[in-house]
Structure formats: structure tokens, C-alpha cells
Amino acid sequence: MSSGASPGGQAPPDGAEAKYNMKNPAVKRIAQEMREMSRDVDPCYHAEAVEDDIFEWHFAILGPEDTEFEGGIYHGRILLPPEYPFKPPSFMLLTPSGRFETNAKICLSISSHHPEHWQPSWSVRTALLAVRSFMPTAPEGAVGSLDYPADERRELAAASRERPPEFGNSESRRALIAEVHAKMLT
Numbered sequence: 001m002s003s004g005a006s007p008g009g010q011a012p013p014d015g016a017e018a019k020y021n022m023k024n025p026a027v028k029r030i031a032q033e034m035r036e037m038s039r040d041v042d043p044c045y046h047a048e049a050v051e052d053d054i055f056e057w058h059f060a061i062l063g064p065e066d067t068e069f070e071g072g073i074y075h076g077r078i079l080l081p082p083e084y085p086f087k088p089p090s091f092m093l094l095t096p097s098g099r100f101e102t103n104a105k106i107c108l109s110i111s112s113h114h115p116e117h118w119q120p121s122w123s124v125r126t127a128l129l130a131v132r133s134f135m136p137t138a139p140e141g142a143v144g145s146l147d148y149p150a151d152e153r154r155e156l157a158a159a160s161r162e163r164p165p166e167f168g169n170s171e172s173r174r175a176l177i178a179e180v181h182a183k184m185l186t
Helices: 025-039 122-133 149-161 171-185
Strands: 045-050 053-062 075-077 090-093
Touching: 025 045, 025 075, 025 122, 045 122, 053 122, 053 171, 075 122, 090 149, 122 171
Parallel strands: none
Antiparallel strands: 045 053, 053 075, 075 090
């Protein structure tokens, strides 16, 4: 199985100490979460900072078992605000799922659409588990939500395993997405 860990165990990116004020509460917290994710072995998700920006993460989650999403690999972005963890992240899905729009911020109780519900004790890991658990729920008109029939969602889940989504202009970003996708297939 894949692991929630980053390749070789992710610490803050090279040069992060020079680029970021490591005494800043958000930077400290994000660095701590990056270390924790590097030790995480949950096969249901994988997340890591994109290139050298610790405030943008790429993630992949497996579709929840016993749902029309089962077996799917769903990629996305997490955008952490400068006030993290006191303000919630934003989430965008990159893989068509039939539940969430792609390339649009999605409305969840744990996202920037509902800062009143966010708890600073929550983490990227907690948020990924929440996104995964929201997949089989009814959209109820939420921003960024879709309500495709179950058979279409199953088809999208199967198609999601074939190749990772294309996103970004940099070769290193596309390589990261391909690497994460390969890990999720194992």
C-alpha cells in the first residue's frame, strides 16, 4: 500500500529556513505537520508541499470503501493561509469525481468557506480525512459540489486510476503529481 508519507520523509523544503521565518506560528505549524506527514503510513492519503512553497500542498486520497468512489484516486490542492492554523485552508480537487467540481474551491465545514467551524487543533491530515468522508454525502447545494449519478461516479473512479490529472506549468509539479499517483496505485 502507499503511505501518507512523503518521499524519503518530507521536512520543510531545502532553503525553507532562509525563505521563511521559522519563528512565525504558521510556518512552525506547517513544518511540524510536514514532519508528521513524513512519518504517517495511512494508505488512504498522501500530501506534501508543492515545490518550495510550504503554503501550497498537493494531495491524493483514495475513494472511500463501499461507495461509488471506491478504488478512485482523487488528487487536489490545499492552500494554507498565512494565518494557518487559526484560519482554515482551501481545497480544490483536480480529479473529476462527480462529487466536487475540479479546479474550484470546494465548500466544506472544514474549509475557508466556513471559518466559523474551523478548529486550530485540526491539521492537514484531519482535513484530508474529512474531505474523504464528505465524498459520499449529499451536496445540498454547496459551492463546488456536484451530484452525478452513482454509475457515473463509479466510471470516474475507474478512470482516475489510469493517469494523474495534468495541472500546473512546471515540470517539477507534474512530476510530483505523477509520483504521488504512482504511490497511491501500490
